[in-house]
Amino acid sequence: KRIVLLPGDGIGKEVINSAKDVLNAVAEEFNHSFNFETHEIGGAAIDLYGTPLPESTVDACKQADAVLLGAVGGPKWDNNPSHLRPERGLLGIRKALDLYANLRPIKGFKNLLHASPLKEEVVAGSDLLIVRELTGGIYFGTPSERRDNGQTVVDTLAYTRKEIERIVDKAFQAAQGRRGHLTSVDKANVLESSKMWREVVEEKKAQYPDVVVEHVLVDAAAMKLITNPSKFDVIVTENMFGDILSDEASVLTGSLGMLASASLSEDGVGLYEPVHGSAPDIAGKGIANPSAMILSTALMLRYSFQLNDEATLIEDAVQSVLDSGFHTADLHIPEGRRVGTEEMTRLIVDYIK
Amino acid sequence: KRIVLLPGDGIGKEVINSAKDVLNAVAEEFNHSFNFETHEIGGAAIDLYGTPLPESTVDACKQADAVLLGAVGGPKWDNNPSHLRPERGLLGIRKALDLYANLRPIKGFKNLLHASPLKEEVVAGSDLLIVRELTGGIYFGTPSERRDNGQTVVDTLAYTRKEIERIVDKAFQAAQGRRGHLTSVDKANVLESSKMWREVVEEKKAQYPDVVVEHVLVDAAAMKLITNPSKFDVIVTENMFGDILSDEASVLTGSLGMLASASLSEDGVGLYEPVHGSAPDIAGKGIANPSAMILSTALMLRYSFQLNDEATLIEDAVQSVLDSGFHTADLHIPEGRRVGTEEMTRLIVDYIK
Numbered sequence: 001k002r003i004v005l006l007p008g009d010g011i012g013k014e015v016i017n018s019a020k021d022v023l024n025a026v027a028e029e030f031n032h033s034f035n036f037e038t039h040e041i042g043g044a045a046i047d048l049y050g051t052p053l054p055e056s057t058v059d060a061c062k063q064a065d066a067v068l069l070g071a072v073g074g075p076k077w078d079n080n081p082s083h084l085r086p087e088r089g090l091l092g093i094r095k096a097l098d099l100y101a102n103l104r105p106i107k108g109f110k111n112l113l114h115a116s117p118l119k120e121e122v123v124a125g126s127d128l129l130i131v132r133e134l135t136g137g138i139y140f141g142t143p144s145e146r147r148d149n150g151q152t153v154v155d156t157l158a159y160t161r162k163e164i165e166r167i168v169d170k171a172f173q174a175a176q177g178r179r180g181h182l183t184s185v186d187k188a189n190v191l192e193s194s195k196m197w198r199e200v201v202e203e204k205k206a207q208y209p210d211v212v213v214e215h216v217l218v219d220a221a222a223m224k225l226i227t228n229p230s231k232f233d234v235i236v237t238e239n240m241f242g243d244i245l246s247d248e249a250s251v252l253t254g255s256l257g258m259l260a261s262a263s264l265s266e267d268g269v270g271l272y273e274p275v276h277g278s279a280p281d282i283a284g285k286g287i288a289n290p291s292a293m294i295l296s297t298a299l300m301l302r303y304s305f306q307l308n309d310e311a312t313l314i315e316d317a318v319q320s321v322l323d324s325g326f327h328t329a330d331l332h333i334p335e336g337r338r339v340g341t342e343e344m345t346r347l348i349v350d351y352i353k
Numbered sequence: 354k355r356i357v358l359l360p361g362d363g364i365g366k367e368v369i370n371s372a373k374d375v376l377n378a379v380a381e382e383f384n385h386s387f388n389f390e391t392h393e394i395g396g397a398a399i400d401l402y403g404t405p406l407p408e409s410t411v412d413a414c415k416q417a418d419a420v421l422l423g424a425v426g427g428p429k430w431d432n433n434p435s436h437l438r439p440e441r442g443l444l445g446i447r448k449a450l451d452l453y454a455n456l457r458p459i460k461g462f463k464n465l466l467h468a469s470p471l472k473e474e475v476v477a478g479s480d481l482l483i484v485r486e487l488t489g490g491i492y493f494g495t496p497s498e499r500r501d502n503g504q505t506v507v508d509t510l511a512y513t514r515k516e517i518e519r520i521v522d523k524a525f526q527a528a529q530g531r532r533g534h535l536t537s538v539d540k541a542n543v544l545e546s547s548k549m550w551r552e553v554v555e556e557k558k559a560q561y562p563d564v565v566v567e568h569v570l571v572d573a574a575a576m577k578l579i580t581n582p583s584k585f586d587v588i589v590t591e592n593m594f595g596d597i598l599s600d601e602a603s604v605l606t607g608s609l610g611m612l613a614s615a616s617l618s619e620d621g622v623g624l625y626e627p628v629h630g631s632a633p634d635i636a637g638k639g640i641a642n643p644s645a646m647i648l649s650t651a652l653m654l655r656y657s658f659q660l661n662d663e664a665t666l667i668e669d670a671v672q673s674v675l676d677s678g679f680h681t682a683d684l685h686i687p688e689g690r691r692v693g694t695e696e697m698t699r700l701i702v703d704y705i706k
């Protein structure tokens with residue numbers, strides 16, 4: 001299997017190595033062969049090639065079986081013009097690979113729940129999957145421009161019915177493989193795009209009789225995620241609502257540093273990345289938590305390679321290391337032991353072997 | 354003073370009476386004269402006049418000194434076509450009166466904090482004001498339509514520089530009257546409108562040297578509201594982000610039924626309404642919490658009539674009744690006493706007299 005590694009910026013460069021170590025261990029144990037190729041994206045690519053997404057990177061990803069991404073961004077490039085910002089690389093690779101489905105599973109780790117900002121009785125039992133449309137909506141729609149001599153500005157939220165259909169299908173299928181409950185989030189009382197979104201969900205319902213569907217307005221969903229997170233199973237929503245709600249949801253269980261995500265295309269390659277960012281403040285210190293990156297490799301094995309046992313083994317390894325009380329600086333486990341990126345990785349690798 | 358009452362739907366009809374009772378008590382105590390005129394909006398207006406916002410209602414509001422709104426909406430009208438939905442009445446009156454500035458103060462009530470989904474140490478001390486732009490952005494931009502035979506759909510997020518400037522000014526001024534801290538929320542790493550937004554905030558900064566400004570991306574803001582709510586003072590943001598974030602923030606303190614809001618125009622009339630909705634499930638039962646509506650009248654006295662003592666008296670009255678352990682069914686106070694809408698109102702009125 002050909003795997004492209006895109007370390008990106010900040011701690012992305014550190015945690016990507018952990019992913020490689022873990023995959024090498026899995027390869028050894030299960031007799032697989034993974035070939036790695038590293039390419040640049042984001043700020044690193046701007047520095048080297050003058051663009052956040054070199055064509056060589058896109059080409060390599062297109063020919064790969066899967067892509068692992070660290071993180072992009074940092075203060076160094078914050079004042080660059082739009083087309084020279086690290087984020088453009090991320091948006092660009094999503095579009096280039098047609099990664100329309102962003103899946104973010106959010107589940108509490110028992111011995112980390114105490115770090116949740118929510119009361120334990122509120123957050124207990126939460127286990128949800130956010131399915132975010134990733135290549136449409138207002139982050140990609142045109143026109144997106146100044147007008148009238150800079151006196152007005154517009155952005156455009158655009159969707160084709162097809163784009164809505166495929167993400168809604170994906171979400172229904174995910175719900176079938178889980179607890180059979182789907183919450184579709186929109187603003188159908190105001191937006192025309194949300195009305196079409198709701199129509200599509202209603203149309204598709206008949207194809208998935210085993211899934212219970214509810215519609216929730218985005219403002220109400222932002223409330224309910226906090227007051228009743230455990231009531232959700234699968235949430236499906238458009239790009240921008242998904243951006244906001246998935247980040248909101250990511251802090252509920254007190255373990256942002258543990259969250260992985262998958263971005264999938266229709267038949268092609270998938271991209272896997274931690275939910276956390278490039279964390280410039282701790283970059284280079286060897287203290288970043290590699291778990292989210294490592295758990296992203298588990299998602300890769302499961303979704304792109306159908307290697308379920310291997311994926312589960314990685315997840316068990318992470319849980320077991322936590323259970324033994326080992327944790328990185330971003331977490332706290334009462335009476336646990338704090339370790340750095342490399343030692344955390346080594347502990348996980350040891351479990352796998 | 355001429356005050357237009359727009360009861361609207363559901364519990365809106367019940368709590369608006371509480372507002373009137375409280376204002377009558379204030380008038381008596383302080384020798385003011387308030388004249389009330391009731392008009393229809395939302396579902397009630399659809400039923401009576403076939404439109405969610407009759408012209409007679411708009412005219413009356415334009416001639417009033419202030420407007421009090423209950424709430425709009427209910428399942429009865431949920432399947433109506435867009436132009437016959439109660440929400441259109443709300444969006445319409447905001448636009449007709451140019452109510453560009455929506456102010457939502459969010460502060461915990463000491464004896465209700467225990468009902469917060471957040472841990473007490475996380476939410477303690479939270480006292481924030483969300484300033485939401487209310488008449489621009491994607492809820493009003495055109496085109497908002499289907500295209501290509503219904504195969505595509507667009508909504509438009511549009512702002513003029515002027516619209517951004519006036520709301521940003523409002524927020525800076527609000528911050529000056531508070532703790533001098535302003536958080537501007539945008540998605541400047543992706544949206545052109547957000548870039549203009551951030552530019553305007555940066556330009557205005559010099560005029561308000563006593564205010565400390567920070568920019569936070571909307572996804573990060575959605576996280577930080579939960580992990581660190583007490584770090585915020587004033588938050589300013591565009592319409593849709595404000596819709597989502599203000600609802601998210603409204604559940605943090607465990608007392609949604611206590612939250613009031615003000616919607617202000619440049620020099621004209623202001624509209625005051627509770628943050629909660631029409632609550633069709635409990636409508637007509639006499640158990641709705643009138644506090645948010647009553648606290649909205651306090652905001653009216655303060656912002657529209659500059660009657661600060663009167664406003665403060667109302668706020669003290671509500672706090673004192675809570676302190677005595679009285680609460681409506683939506684709240685719980687340990688060893689308190691549950692009362693209905695009328696008794697809650699009477700207790701508050703009694704305090705005022």
Ligand SMILES: CC(C)[C@H](C(=O)O)[C@@H](O)C(=O)O
Pocket residue numbers: 087090091243542543572
């Ligand atoms: C960096 C940014 C463009 C991106 C997004 O908003 O999509 C990020 O916030 C994310 O959620 O992956």
Ligand SMILES: CC(C)[C@H](C(=O)O)[C@@H](O)C(=O)O
Pocket residue numbers: 189190219440443444596
């Ligand atoms: C009813 C709806 C149009 C409205 C809005 O989104 O503006 C409401 O949610 C609000 O926040 O006042």
